[in-house]
Amino acid sequence: MYQHEVKIRVRYADTDQMGYVYYGNYATYYEVARVESLRSLGLTYKQLEEGGVMMPVLENTSKFIAPGRYDELLTVRVTIKEMPGVRITFHYEIYDESDKLIHEGHTLLVFVKMDTGRPCRMPEKMTQLLEPFFEK
Amino acid sequence: MYQHEVKIRVRYADTDQMGYVYYGNYATYYEVARVESLRSLGLTYKQLEEGGVMMPVLENTSKFIAPGRYDELLTVRVTIKEMPGVRITFHYEIYDESDKLIHEGHTLLVFVKMDTGRPCRMPEKMTQLLEPFFEK
Amino acid sequence: MYQHEVKIRVRYADTDQMGYVYYGNYATYYEVARVESLRSLGLTYKQLEEGGVMMPVLENTSKFIAPGRYDELLTVRVTIKEMPGVRITFHYEIYDESDKLIHEGHTLLVFVKMDTGRPCRMPEKMTQLLEPFFEK
Amino acid sequence: MYQHEVKIRVRYADTDQMGYVYYGNYATYYEVARVESLRSLGLTYKQLEEGGVMMPVLENTSKFIAPGRYDELLTVRVTIKEMPGVRITFHYEIYDESDKLIHEGHTLLVFVKMDTGRPCRMPEKMTQLLEPFFEK
Numbered sequence: 001m002y003q004h005e006v007k008i009r010v011r012y013a014d015t016d017q018m019g020y021v022y023y024g025n026y027a028t029y030y031e032v033a034r035v036e037s038l039r040s041l042g043l044t045y046k047q048l049e050e051g052g053v054m055m056p057v058l059e060n061t062s063k064f065i066a067p068g069r070y071d072e073l074l075t076v077r078v079t080i081k082e083m084p085g086v087r088i089t090f091h092y093e094i095y096d097e098s099d100k101l102i103h104e105g106h107t108l109l110v111f112v113k114m115d116t117g118r119p120c121r122m123p124e125k126m127t128q129l130l131e132p133f134f135e136k
Numbered sequence: 137m138y139q140h141e142v143k144i145r146v147r148y149a150d151t152d153q154m155g156y157v158y159y160g161n162y163a164t165y166y167e168v169a170r171v172e173s174l175r176s177l178g179l180t181y182k183q184l185e186e187g188g189v190m191m192p193v194l195e196n197t198s199k200f201i202a203p204g205r206y207d208e209l210l211t212v213r214v215t216i217k218e219m220p221g222v223r224i225t226f227h228y229e230i231y232d233e234s235d236k237l238i239h240e241g242h243t244l245l246v247f248v249k250m251d252t253g254r255p256c257r258m259p260e261k262m263t264q265l266l267e268p269f270f271e272k
Numbered sequence: 273m274y275q276h277e278v279k280i281r282v283r284y285a286d287t288d289q290m291g292y293v294y295y296g297n298y299a300t301y302y303e304v305a306r307v308e309s310l311r312s313l314g315l316t317y318k319q320l321e322e323g324g325v326m327m328p329v330l331e332n333t334s335k336f337i338a339p340g341r342y343d344e345l346l347t348v349r350v351t352i353k354e355m356p357g358v359r360i361t362f363h364y365e366i367y368d369e370s371d372k373l374i375h376e377g378h379t380l381l382v383f384v385k386m387d388t389g390r391p392c393r394m395p396e397k398m399t400q401l402l403e404p405f406f407e408k
Numbered sequence: 409m410y411q412h413e414v415k416i417r418v419r420y421a422d423t424d425q426m427g428y429v430y431y432g433n434y435a436t437y438y439e440v441a442r443v444e445s446l447r448s449l450g451l452t453y454k455q456l457e458e459g460g461v462m463m464p465v466l467e468n469t470s471k472f473i474a475p476g477r478y479d480e481l482l483t484v485r486v487t488i489k490e491m492p493g494v495r496i497t498f499h500y501e502i503y504d505e506s507d508k509l510i511h512e513g514h515t516l517l518v519f520v521k522m523d524t525g526r527p528c529r530m531p532e533k534m535t536q537l538l539e540p541f542f543e544k
Contacts, residue, residue, distance in 0.1 A: 015289040024163025299432025
């Protein structure tokens, strides 16, 4: 299992007239959490794309437990529970400033070779970086 | 069952550097589809809020079958399969210009009284408008 | 002079917790107005890019006279006042449902060849379509 | 003169199919820069709104010198050049990771009492915090 936490400040642009974080904006928080979790491993998503592999999203689920609010410094805990192969699943839990769980979700992505548009296995470097977290 | 179709043109702002509709932007397409499906019934979400009832989102799922692309005129088919009570579920199917299914999703929302912040039943006017579609 | 009008419905996603259209979202309304004004001439921005020419933005100004509000069907009047060469300027006036002017702005864009990244003259087809509006 | 610098990482959500930061998203970067510059003074915009004062935008200008790109850690330098009264102007310069100036802009905002909707002077606390930077 690999786990990482990211802090994200809610922007005014993220709110809607209900005074909540607009429900579609959590997908961007997930993206930041995924990208920063890779960076903390020693890899950037930008490098993956430069190496010819992109990671489009196949599935996404979100559960809105309580509203996110303007200017809160949210904590997004991102978890990879299983060693990825051709696909990778990220799980998210979002906590507000009082450590209350306000949101849960997960995203399934697939590794795709940009030149052929076909699914491929996770790039070697990423495999090496993740393996230590999934050894028995 | 109540069903309605909406056309949505993909904006440049909706795309990302993969050349696809950014995955978080489908939530906005869902919102447009929900709002226009209510308007076609003779009701606006704006009127609901002015009447003191709002509809925050509780759950959302999305399945990305094929990418949405810039300037495509997408068709979003929105379906309410069951007569709503305190909660309402909207299902979506999105088709590209060649009528290919590229996306599926659903959203669960709850009716909430804005003054108390508590869940409530679907407003009377909306019940009257929807009932004919769910009679046996 | 070439002028065109587009209707844009304010989405919930566009609002912020002030209950107004978030100030950054007018840029997207401008984009829709530009693209639809070209389409009404018989040309799409997508075709321009497919023909190897893109139009990045060089300058933008916005004047916020009164707030845009949720669910309003705004009218965006877009005007090209001068025959474009290497650069093109679009002017915008936005009116609310009671025909009150709520917003003004303009955007300066440049034609760029995508293969070289260098500025170029407006594509021939676009010149032919616009010329009749600027003859003396 | 008051000056503050903020780092902002470009998100995938911010990009468009040109591979650039979509031009409308700089307004959000400006917002983050404004809010963090106030926070560094010892004040939050959230507190201003809780104190009954909001700051809608009246004017905005943007000059796009070179594209912002995915995953770059941009530096936004925000400057208040004149002691604000009823209105306040923020100037921005945005630098990429190689310290190249890629963007300039400014935003004019007005202080508004939320109960009456009328312009008002800058709140007392903010005046006290800013004054030392504008003394002769």
